[in-house]
Amino acid sequence: MNEKKHWDRIAPSYNDEIFDVYASDKKKKLQRFIRKHGSKNKTAIDFGCGNGKSFPYLAPNFKHIVGLDISKGLLKQAKQRGYANVDLKQADLTKQNLALAPVDFAFCCNVIMFPELKKNYTMLANINKALHTGGTAIMVLPSLDSALFSSWRLIEMYRKEGVEVSEIPAHEFHYFKGNKRDLIQGIVHIEGVPTKHYSYSELQVICKEAGFKITAIEKLEYHWSTEFASVPEWLKEPYPWDWLVECVKD
Numbered sequence: 401m402n403e404k405k406h407w408d409r410i411a412p413s414y415n416d417e418i419f420d421v422y423a424s425d426k427k428k429k430l431q432r433f434i435r436k437h438g439s440k441n442k443t444a445i446d447f448g449c450g451n452g453k454s455f456p457y458l459a460p461n462f463k464h465i466v467g468l469d470i471s472k473g474l475l476k477q478a479k480q481r482g483y484a485n486v487d488l489k490q491a492d493l494t495k496q497n498l499a500l501a502p503v504d505f506a507f508c509c510n511v512i513m514f515p516e517l518k519k520n521y522t523m524l525a526n527i528n529k530a531l532h533t534g535g536t537a538i539m540v541l542p543s544l545d546s547a548l549f550s551s552w553r554l555i556e557m558y559r560k561e562g563v564e565v566s567e568i569p570a571h572e573f574h575y576f577k578g579n580k581r582d583l584i585q586g587i588v589h590i591e592g593v594p595t596k597h598y599s600y601s602e603l604q605v606i607c608k609e610a611g612f613k614i615t616a617i618e619k620l621e622y623h624w625s626t627e628f629a630s631v632p633e634w635l636k637e638p639y640p641w642d643w644l645v646e647c648v649k650d
């Protein structure tokens with residue numbers, strides 16, 4: 401995929417089209433994790449900052465932040481937020497050997513989800529390289545377990561209405577559009593876009609391989625309305641989730 405073209409096309413309607421983690425985060429956990437690592441002596445990079453949705457949380461908590469993104473359209477919107485301690489730069493974060501001045505804190509929310517799997521590993525390595533030793537990264541990543549669990553819940557919803565699994569319209573499972581190899585590798589289609597999703601154990605492996613020591617992998621839980629247009633009264637916890645990974649550069 402040509403990410404620059406894709407994201408520049410979405411930029412004008414970004415807020416309507418793209419999932420807002422902060423609005424959906426049931427327990428406001430992401431904000432707490434940012435505050436936990438914040439310090440007026442620390443510098444940070446927001447990898448794939450988009451239109452700067454995280455700046456209201458990052459800017460008051462850090463000395464200086466660099467927002468990096470591939471989309472000029474989104475960077476323009478991010479600039480309009482007007483944070484004095486945020487500098488913005490266009491960069492393709494999937495390119496090897498990015499030259500970035502090292503920082504204390506790396507933040508990356510729903511970016512490392514390329515269907516071309518190598519790009520995810522290169523981006524993880526870039527994040528690791530951009531940190532001082534001992535620096536922390538907070539990353540939000542799509543969960544394969546959550547995608548499978550949501551579909552299982554959908555089957556339950558139909559069953560309670562008297563519809564057997566074999567009778568459920570095929571379009572309800574449009575998420576799992578790829579072949580077996582895609583599915584095994586965590587490629588799930590969101591709004592028609594192939595999107596890499598991760599299992600818990602896979603994260604343990606790939607973060608270690610990128611040079612990180614994991615300090616926490618937690619669920620960032622969302623309301624069921626983020627998955628289904630109509631949510632039955634009985635559908636409660638466990639809720640759908642992204643992974644929140646906290647790790648330290650070893």
Ligand SMILES: C[S@@+](CC[C@H](N)C(=O)[O-])C[C@H]1O[C@@H](n2cnc3c(N)ncnc32)[C@H](O)[C@@H]1O
Nearest residue numbers: 403407448449450453469470471492493509511
């Ligand atoms: C789902 S949005 C998330 C944006 C932001 N982190 C947020 O949570 O609102 C994905 C972002 O990644 C950026 N992106 C996609 N591919 C990229 C690449 N190769 N290099 C840098 N940024 C990229 C997009 O432009 C977009 O802003």
